Amino acid sequence: VARGYTGRDKIVKFIGCYHGHADSLLVKAGSGAATFGQPDSPGVTKGTAKDTITIPYNDVDAFVNLMNEQGDEIAAVIVEPVAGNMGLVLPKQGFLSTLRKETEKHGTVLIFDEVMCGFRVALNGAQAAYGIRPDLTCLGKIIGGGLPVAAYGGKREIMDCVSPKGPVYQAGTLSGNPLAMTAGIATLNIISADPAWGKADYTRELSIKTKHLLQGFAKAAKDAGVKVQLHQAGSMFGVFFNENDVYDYATSESSNQEAFCVWFMSMLEQGIYLAPSQFETLFMSGAHSDDDIVKTIEAAEVAMKKVADFLKDNK
Template identity: 60%
Template sequence: MEHNRSSQLFQQAKRSIPGGVNSPVRAFRSVGADPLFIKRASNSHIYDADGNCFIDFVGSWGPMIVGHCHPQVIQAIKQALENGSSFGAPTELETTLAEMVISAVPSIEMVRMVSSGTEATMSAIRLARGYTGRDKIIKFSGCYHGHADSLLVKAGSGAATFGVPDSPGVPADVAKHTLTAEYNSLNSVRTLIAENSGQIACIIVEPVAGNMGTVPPREGFLEGLRDICTNEGIILIFDEVMSGFRVAYGGAQEVYGITPDMTTLGKIIGGGLPVGAFGGKREIMEKLSPSGGVYQAGTLSGNPLAMSAGIATLNLLKQPGFYQSLEEKSRKVAEGIAAAAKKAGYPIYSTRVGSMFCAFFSASEVHDWTSAAACDTAAFAKYFMAMLNEGIYLAPSQYETAFVSAAHSDSDIDLTIAAAEKSFKLIA
């Protein structure tokens, strides 16, 4: 499979764009290749600049749950565009989508629209700090919540240490307010709280971790976080930018029956257009400007094109049997890839929650960042390239989630499993 045009475009892009890409993982560095430049997409397929066709399990990193270019979503965007692309003023569309989100997500009584997941998490943390009057936050190693300064922090010498900056440009004075715990470890959380009693504003967590591969919460983990936050007066924030409307219509909090104080959303609620949102209890959200003193603003927040695409997408998700069908497709492809690995005698650890799944190149179970980081990333890179050559487009990193859409057909899934069988034989 030739990628000459993509390679040429990448060389051209590197002259004007840092690293040739506008988001780092797109550069394909962890798989040792040049990125594909995508020309168009339709349903479950994407087409690169060389004319190659791929079955797509990235789905623009999650939003394309109904598939690419769904006619109802496209029609909604076109209709909105004919009335104007942006006003910087209120529209009825914003209220419509807000009401849909509130009715779907258990924790959300009021919601503020923004333009990205990073903006949503950054704003939610600011609001939690303003509401509680506390400065410190707890996040989990391996959970990504966007690139705001306070969130670009990794664990230090152990789980119960102050964070250190994980990127140049993040002041140590900012990083010191971020404490890093181990995902799926309540003891690591309790230790941090004991050492910083009365100082923690919020705990932010992906209820289903999707940024170190797909890592489900262990039984009791989310329940434990809820109890700890209730007892300590800490705001519990579920980052459902990825899992929201993905693992269920009401997100992971519907699946696991745990209601946080606040939730961040993105991806699916914009139908593929730039969007984010954060919401929660009314008493917290009313502290937000202009009704309260915690400031947040955005010129393109509630953009009519994004609102229209989101409304159309959520209406499709509400159709009877949508999630049952998606669950079956996802189960079939994830189990098929795992069976292909086993058949080839190659050790992987397979995880899945709804239509999020991952094949970890590890003979051991993966429950947190430490176990995820032990994966054989060199083997994954070989697998990724083998699958790409078979026409299967996966995320170019071991530490990303694969997404199934309603547009994936039985034929797509069969072809993917067959490609996995060939690929595992090559690397076994």
């Protein structure tokens, strides 16, 4: 039981990207300590930036033009198949398939960053949900039950380049750490079909929970007369105070961030802990009960009315 500055006995937390909830099974495995800290962003070095080209997410034309001009010189294309670092932004139809087609045409390695969306969009990742097979996949601490660990994997022809079979040496202090692996196995047993849960499809159940929550958010917004864009991918979700579609960073940034602050503070005052920025993605977890969903929707009804009052006073 967490106690925040609101003085309430329980905080309902939807920011599982930082750490897992305090699940007793994971605590026994060495994970699951409840944390509320926010991570820093050190940025990208000049050397890395010099050798990197960026284009807007979901901009098919810009990508095709780039590959037509420089495709044979581009070593790799790295993308979050479901973007989570500008708020939750979904790929437009044809975007990921175009990445796959163009990279194959030019012999470029397609890398999916599934650190956030791996296991959350679908058990086998966003690549399974959208039917696109990348050349390499990166995964983060979700495979360690929240403990520090990461992994990458992909096509045999690439992985065979890694030591001991190939010339590329890769090692890390946390590689194969027994504590992280124990917590990771415990997590994977649960989400892949642990009989103790009595559910054959854990990720589907979370997706349904998330859908119910967003339906409640949508009704609360409509009743308050507030325009919102609500995005969902499996157990990931996001809220944008915007009357227009959000499909890349520019459209995400154009959302009313002051309204989001009003929303965030009102939800927090009612014991609902969301990420403090619209640019961060929210997450449903197996720890969230039906009562938690009801409590969160009730809080959203109050928060949306406060947003409506704010917008009215700041026309």
